[in-house]
Amino acid sequence: xxxxxxxxxxxLTVYLAYTLYARRIDxxxxxxxxxxxxxxxxxxxxxxxxxxxxxxxxGYHFKSIAAxxxxxxxxVAANLWGWFPAIVWLILGVxxxxxxxxxxxxxxxxRNEGNSLSAIAHRLVSPRTRTILFVxxxxxxxxVAGAFVGIMATVLESQPKTQLGVIxxxxxxxxxxxxxxxxxxxxxxxxxxxxxxxxxxxxxGGLTEDVFKAFSTGLNNLTGAPLVTYFDPTLANFKGAEAKxxxxxxxWALSISAFCYAGSVLPIWRMAQPVIYVGFWITxxxxxxxxxxxxxxxxxxxxxxxxxxxxxxxxNPQLGPAGIMPLWPMLFxxxxxxxxxGWHALFGAVGTARQIENEADMLPIGGxxxxxxxxxxxxxLLAVSVGAKGAPVGAFATGLGGFISVWGIPLQYATSxxxxxxxxxxxxxxxxxxxxxxxxxxxxxxDVVPPCRNQHVASLICVALAILLxxxxxWVYLWxxxxxxxxxxxxxxxxxxxxxxxxxxxxxxYAGLPAAFMWVTTCASILVTAYNLYTNVxxxxxxxxxxxxxxxxxxxxxxxxxxxxxxxxxxxDTWRAFQRYRHRPVQQPRxxxxxx
Amino acid sequence: MAxxxxxxxxxxxxxxxxxxxxxxxxxxxxxxxxxxRASMEHLFILITMGDLLxxxxxxxxxxLRLLPYVTPQIAGWKRRMLRERDVTDVLG
Numbered sequence: 001x002x003x004x005x006x007x008x009x010x011x012l013t014v015y016l017a018y019t020l021y022a023r024r025i026d027x028x029x030x031x032x033x034x035x036x037x038x039x040x041x042x043x044x045x046x047x048x049x050x051x052x053x054x055x056x057x058x059g060y061h062f063k064s065i066a067a068x069x070x071x072x073x074x075x076v077a078a079n080l081w082g083w084f085p086a087i088v089w090l091i092l093g094v095x096x097x098x099x100x101x102x103x104x105x106x107x108x109x110x111r112n113e114g115n116s117l118s119a120i121a122h123r124l125v126s127p128r129t130r131t132i133l134f135v136x137x138x139x140x141x142x143x144v145a146g147a148f149v150g151i152m153a154t155v156l157e158s159q160p161k162t163q164l165g166v167i168x169x170x171x172x173x174x175x176x177x178x179x180x181x182x183x184x185x186x187x188x189x190x191x192x193x194x195x196x197x198x199x200x201x202x203x204x205g206g207l208t209e210d211v212f213k214a215f216s217t218g219l220n221n222l223t224g225a226p227l228v229t230y231f232d233p234t235l236a237n238f239k240g241a242e243a244k245x246x247x248x249x250x251x252w253a254l255s256i257s258a259f260c261y262a263g264s265v266l267p268i269w270r271m272a273q274p275v276i277y278v279g280f281w282i283t284x285x286x287x288x289x290x291x292x293x294x295x296x297x298x299x300x301x302x303x304x305x306x307x308x309x310x311x312x313x314x315x316n317p318q319l320g321p322a323g324i325m326p327l328w329p330m331l332f333x334x335x336x337x338x339x340x341x342g343w344h345a346l347f348g349a350v351g352t353a354r355q356i357e358n359e360a361d362m363l364p365i366g367g368x369x370x371x372x373x374x375x376x377x378x379x380x381l382l383a384v385s386v387g388a389k390g391a392p393v394g395a396f397a398t399g400l401g402g403f404i405s406v407w408g409i410p411l412q413y414a415t416s417x418x419x420x421x422x423x424x425x426x427x428x429x430x431x432x433x434x435x436x437x438x439x440x441x442x443x444x445x446x447d448v449v450p451p452c453r454n455q456h457v458a459s460l461i462c463v464a465l466a467i468l469l470x471x472x473x474x475w476v477y478l479w480x481x482x483x484x485x486x487x488x489x490x491x492x493x494x495x496x497x498x499x500x501x502x503x504x505x506x507x508x509x510y511a512g513l514p515a516a517f518m519w520v521t522t523c524a525s526i527l528v529t530a531y532n533l534y535t536n537v538x539x540x541x542x543x544x545x546x547x548x549x550x551x552x553x554x555x556x557x558x559x560x561x562x563x564x565x566x567x568x569x570x571x572x573d574t575w576r577a578f579q580r581y582r583h584r585p586v587q588q589p590r591x592x593x594x595x596x
Numbered sequence: 597m598a599x600x601x602x603x604x605x606x607x608x609x610x611x612x613x614x615x616x617x618x619x620x621x622x623x624x625x626x627x628x629x630x631x632x633r634a635s636m637e638h639l640f641i642l643i644t645m646g647d648l649l650x651x652x653x654x655x656x657x658x659x660l661r662l663l664p665y666v667t668p669q670i671a672g673w674k675r676r677m678l679r680e681r682d683v684t685d686v687l688g
Contacts, residue, residue, distance in 0.1 A: 043675055043679075044672075045634075045671075045672035045673075045675040045676050046630065046634070046672050047627075047630050047631055047634040047672070047676060048631075048676070048679075048685075049675070050630070052623075053615055055611075055612050055615030055616050055619065056615045056616070056618055056619035056623055057619060057623075058616055058619060059615065059616035059617060059618065059619025059620035059621075059623065060619040060620065060623040060624065061619075062619075062620065063619070063620040063621075063624075064624075115680070116682060116684040116685060117684065118682050118683075118684050119680055119682060130682070134682075134683055137683065137684070187622070268628060269625075269628065269632075273624065273625055273628060276624070277621060277622070277625065280620060280621050281621070284620070346684060346687060347687050349684075350684050350685050350687050351687060435686075436686055436687060439683060439686045440683050440686075443682075443683045444683070
């Protein structure tokens, strides 16, 4: 297997699934009608509801859904089960489930006056479903924040040459905000300056490597001993070993948390948005060069195009002394965003759907973006499959660096760019996560616990919880728990679409079958992860008397059980609503103008 | 007349590419700028609410000066105010 063949298979998948399946559903089931007025046109308020060009919306939607998910998921899955199961799930997932979830999230919002999924759930299913959905979203954000902070701190601490780039990125983000919104500098000039300087810092990170190494050593010498010791089942070739959290790792975790705290409480134009903007150009550069490099690598540089990891490592690879990692259901939640993701449907319903001008644009934007995200996941899988053996993120960066080096860029710089792209893509998402999480916490608990309404208190609670989860050192389980919550969200959105299709008298099978599969799979995966946490982390650390990992893993097990209970309630409510709509005559849709 | 007012469509692959890059890089910032402007407009509407309803609350000279700018925004403001919102709206 080489990268060219994999890219050709990926492109064929996109073409066949889009033309033979997705278009058919769009025409015959949803019956998208270019003449029907969309909420963006009907309820245009110039702000949220605003008809927007199809190509612009495609870029907007794709960028909003494409984050670290497809990259980290592919890295973890390829290392656990091999590249073959990972690529098969990516292809089948996007073809039969992923595009359907993204597209349907937009469709259901457009056909329901631009309402969010939770508002539609409130109306179509039950008020309780909406409340449970909020709880689900909060813990979902908490899990991903914990996983991301842990991953980033580990990468930054172990790769001193990436540290300068991240510091300069933050500074350039602040500078860009100041230039654009206060000094009124032109966008092009500000972009060239800030992106250029960030790029220079990323590529020149090797020059300051020794300085940062000395800084880390100095920090570690302050205590002379690890701050936390825990049992990490992913070490020693997945057999598990003792791991230590040194002061330097905690320093980077706290630095990332401070960055995210600032991104959460400062005005969005001051930091969050400019950092995302600068980060976009860095990651876009790395990804475009990488994907194009993967295509031509078999001819230009064959040594970076051959897969080096095994195609298949077994149905139940060992991870730790007592844990289980069965291919079903765990693969299906480990690779989330490249195959199917609940986040996409959630965002599509409130962000993209309210800007779609024409129903004919629903499929190219919703489905098309998901297929583009699949290609991003495929690129990550290729990168980790050709990368050197070792730490998963390192293998990904080496692989992507190899693809970029095809264009004549020295491998050392290309790998630095790949590392930076990974960190940047995770970092910008994490700061937004904390912002949304803070708002969710305020809305959820603000009435019961008034201090939670304060943005600083809410942000600090979110940051503290994420750090606690990070200190358990079990980011793989955190990731899989997040994957379970994310895929469950996709299942819930598809369940909602199924109920809506049934209520409208349409064929609900294209959404109903994926919804049932994902609901069962994710419930099972969350329970398996809870079991793994108990046997591989909680029990082992409890026996050794290490309380921080015990508390962290205990919290994660509680969250897992809460998610399953929430999913059971939502499943039950949705099933009742489905039966109710199936057995009643189809209602004629109300004229859209009646509400205006 | 209505046709003449319509913006001309950008053609070609380059136009599509430009739109996609703009959508990925800057559309979010544009939306935020529009939202900021909308919240300022809400403030103006609040200031002139008394005069809109015929009940002078502020010294009418200033609010009457603002009325011509506020009146065109009333339809959009009404839609924004009356729309149901929840936490997930933050995502969009």
